[in-house]
Structures are given as C-alpha cells and as structure tokens.
C-alpha cells in the first residue's frame with residue numbers, strides 16, 4: 284500500500300487497467316490512450332507529476348487490452364474489477380432508488396415475510412429497499428408475519444426474520460402476526476359472502492382443479508347468499524373437516540389469468556399453529572390476508588418482488604372497497620449459482636449435500652452471516668444495484684468487492700501459510716520483530732521471534748528456481764539454495780524492487796482448517812460437487828488471540844471468519 288521503493292503502486296496500475304478495459308468495451312474493443320490517462324489522472328491527481336512514466340505504462344496497457352476480444356475484455360473486467368459493473372448498470376438506468384411516486388401525507392410501508400422458511404438474501408434486499416424509503420420519507424414500517432398456513436409456518440422462522448432484519452440495521456415501528464387478526468379477516472370474508480362475491484364450495488380439490496382448467500364453474504357458484512352464510516357459520520363452528528368446504532371468490536372463471544378463476548380465499552386447515560395453537564381451523568389464503576392486512580395497517584406503498592398475484596389482490600381490494608395502494612413490483616433478486624427457492628435448496632439439506640441451512644454456500648441470512656458478509660454490505664449492494672422490473676442475475680463478485688472494501692480497513696492481518704512446507708534458512712541470526720496487525724490503522728502489535736526454521740507456502744516455493752531471491756515478508760531477503768530440501772540463505776535486509784514476497788510462520792504456529800465455499804449450483808442448474816474446498820495451513824501464533832466470529836485477513840490468501848476453534852471460513856479472496 285505504501286510505495287516502499289517509489290514504484291507506482293498496484294492500486295494505480297489496476298486503475299489504468301480498469302479504465303483501459305472500460306474504454307475498450309465502450310469503443311468496440313479499442314481503447315484510446317489519451318482517454319485512459321485522463322481517467323486515471325482524475326482518480327489519482329498526484330500522478331500528474333509523473334506523467335511521462337504514466338503515459339508509458341498506459342500505452343503498454345492499451346496495446347495489451349486492445350489485443351483481446353471484446354468478450355475477453357468484458358470477462359476480465361468482471362473478474363478483476365466487479366465494482367466497475369456498477370458503471371455499466373448506471374448506464375442501463377439501474378442504480379440507486381428512484382423517488383417514490385404518489386407521496387401524499389405519511390408513507391406507510393411493510394415487510395411481509397411468510398415465516399415458512401429461513402430469511403434469505405432476497406428478503407434482505409427487499410427489506411433494505413423498504414427501510415430506505417421509510418428513512419427517506421420519515422414514514423412508518425410494519426413487520427408483519429404472513430402466518431396463515433399453519434402447516435408451513437414455524438416459530439424459528441419468525442425469529443430468523445427478526446434477527447436478520449436487526450442484523451441489517453432495519454428498525455421497524457410496529458410488528459404483528461396476521462394470525463392475530465383472524466377474526467377481523469373473517470369479517471371481511473363474511474362481507475364478500477353477503478354481497479354475493481364469494482361462495483362456499485364443497486367440490487373435491489381435483490374437481491375444482493379440472494373445472495378451473497377448463498374455465499367452468501360448479502353448481503355451488505349459484506348457491507343463495509343465505510345458504511353460503513349458514514355454511515360459513517358452520518365452518519367457523521368447526522362442523523366441517525379439512526377438504527369438505529372452501530370459500531371461493533367469484534372471480535372471472537374464463538379469465539386468461541388463472542389466479543382469477545374463482546380462487547380459494549378461505550380453507551380449513553386442521554393443524555396446530557405455532558401462535559394460535561388449535562383455536563382456529565379456518566385460514567385465509569395469502570392473497571386475501573395480504574389485502575385485508577394492508578388496509579388494516581394503512582399501508583400506502585407496497586414495494587415487492589413480482590411473484591405475487593397482482594390482479595387478484597386488486598380484485599379483492601375493489602370488492603371490499605378498500606383504498607387503492609401504490610404498488611411497485613421489481614424482479615426477484617437472483618444470484619448466480621445460488622437460487623433462493625426452498626424447493627431447490629431443501630433437497631440439498633435432506634441429502635446432506637450441505638451441512639444445513641446455515642452452510643456458508645447457502646443464500647440464507649444465517650449462512651451469509653456465517654460466511655462473513657456484513658449487513659452493511661448487503662445494504663450498500665442493494666442501493667448500488669437498485670431494482671429493476673426485468674429479470675436479472677447478480678454476480679456475487681460485486682457483493683464481495685463491497686464487503687472487501689468495508690473489511691479491509693478494520694480487520695487484523697495475520698500471517699497464514701496454506702499447504703505449508705518447512706524452509707531452513709542459513710546465515711541469519713535469530714531475530715525478534717514487532718509488527719502491527721494493520722499497516723495503516725492501529726489494531727495492536729505482536730512480537731515474533733524467528734529462528735532458522737520457517738514454514739512457507741509450498742505452491743510459492745515450487746514455482747521458484749534455485750538461485751532465485753525472495754523476501755520473507757517484513758523480515759529479510761533470502762535466496763533459494765535447494766528446492767529438494769527446501770533450503771535458503773540469508774542475503775540481506777534492504778527492500779528490492781519486484782521481489783516475490785512470501786508469507787511465513789515460525790515453528791510456533793497454529794494449525795488451521797479453512798473451508799472455502801464456492802458457487803452452490805453449476806450454470807446448468809446441477810449441484811456443483813466442487814462447491815466446498817478444504818485448505819490446511821499454519822497461522823502465526825498470535826492468531827490464538829483471534830476470537831470466535833472474528834473476521835481477519837490472511838494476506839495473499841483471503842479474508843476469513845473464525846467459525847470454531849481451529850476452523851475458519853473463507854469469506855472471499
């Protein structure tokens with residue numbers, strides 16, 4: 284980070300490469316040197332005094348970049364500079380949150396999770412959007428559990444959402460369960476029966492399905508209001524069993540939108556509910572409950588992903604003479620190789636292809652936290668990408684680059700040697716070095732006593748030739764004298780330009796197992812059998828100070844979170 288020997292730092296070279304790639308992509312693969320230089324000078328004005336050198340490097344870089352195909356340029360940009368993708372998204376008009384339309388008076392928003400599974404990254408991003416608008420407009424935010432299917436909901440899922448939102452720094456003003464309001468929802472159901480907009484149907488589920496498919500109605504549709512009301516009372520009095528009756532909305536049986544073909548709005552579910560126990564057996568369907576609850580909560584703006592039955596909810600709202608709500612739908616947040624759908628994830632848990640719902644490869648908030656992603660990262664990521672109506676698949680790399688920027692200035696760095704090999708150094712006196720845990724910020728120091736024995740990464744040594752000089756980082760320079768026996772000799776202290784620098788630990792070391800999570804599914808939708816890798820290595824002895832859950836950086840390896848004693852999870856490189 285410091286220009287130890289006056290060289291142009293890697294960061295500035297990277298900026299040159301990034302701008303060369305961006306410029307090339309926007310000009311049919313051919314970058315312009317002048318444009319690239321002015322961008323880099325803009326980023327780093329201090330480079331103006333070294334213009335000649337920069338021009339030379341830029342020319343070389345542009346020749347290299349222009350020799351690539353546009354596809355390769357794009358791939359390289361995405362791999363090495365994922366943050367620049369935001370510039371691309373800005374061009375496509377997909378950055379940040381647009382102002383909320385139709386704001387008159389107080390803005391009321393809601394987070395309506397169904398506690399039937401663990402909170403995942405899609406819920407988190409929708410949560411950030413709603414919360415951000417609440418903050419901007421000084422509005423009110425509800426946390427409302429859509430818990431009207433007792434067979435699916437469970438206590439631990441309610442808590443998963445509460446914890447997840449708290450972790451994201453999302454504060455809600457009011458909280459309720461839809462199951463608290465069942466009797467109010469019943470009243471609205473009764474209203475529809477009374478007005479002839481709903482009816483009790485005793486057809487078997489299969490029959491309803493077939494009739495619905497054919498666009499045909501059953502005889503129950505023509506039943507009198509009196510008969511419907513009396514059946515309704517009997518249903519509420521628990522005189523019928525599950526499957527014997529449902530309440531259906533009189534929709535449009537011939538509609539092209541199947542959700543409007545007389546959908547169920549109430550059904551009997553004989554299953555204990557985690558909150559109301561066995562008090563109720565009549566449960567509203569999701570769409571019906573949501574509409575009634577939005578009215579009860581006086582919600583003004585709904586911001587949600589587009590997997591809901593909009594037309595059906597509008598119909599119900601009109602039939603009940605509720606005030607209109609401003610609805611903004613956005614496409615679901617999809618991440619490459621990491622679907623959030625339970626039907627795709629549950630088999631992995633059941634077949635033990637993952638260690639559980641909190642396996643670091645999973646998209647649940649529990650997993651993402653365990654992996655070492657910060658709540659602030661999800662927030663910044665969401666606000667950067669904004670939301671879009673068209674389907675879009677996000678790449679984890681942009682999220683990782685935000686996380687890296689947040690972690691870099693505040694986590695301790697420890698020496699870590701993956702796949703270690705013992706290196707014997709001759710000609711050096713034992714030393715005692717005191718090094719800070721961070722090069723710029725004071726996060727404490729540690730003292731390391733060296734002898735002639737070190738551990739260094741096997742891969743690095745194997746790439747070297749006998750006679751090659753390298754530096755044991757922050758210590759001194761050595762020359763490799765034997766590759767077979769892993770021997771080297773001391774050759775001096777002074778920094779030498781462009782020397783390979785190796786991480787090292789002394790014989791006082793701690794054995795660490797690092798779990799490296801990768802993309803869960805291949806691009807063709809199959810389970811990626813290489814989605815977990817294990818690396819064994821040695822950390823320096825000071826690493827014993829790192830506490831459970833701490834995130835650290837192992838320079839040249841990656842950021843890691845301490846998961847348990849002797850086990851770390853790789854957050855990202």
Ligand SMILES: [Zn+2]
Nearest residue numbers: 484486501503
């Ligand atoms: Zn029927």
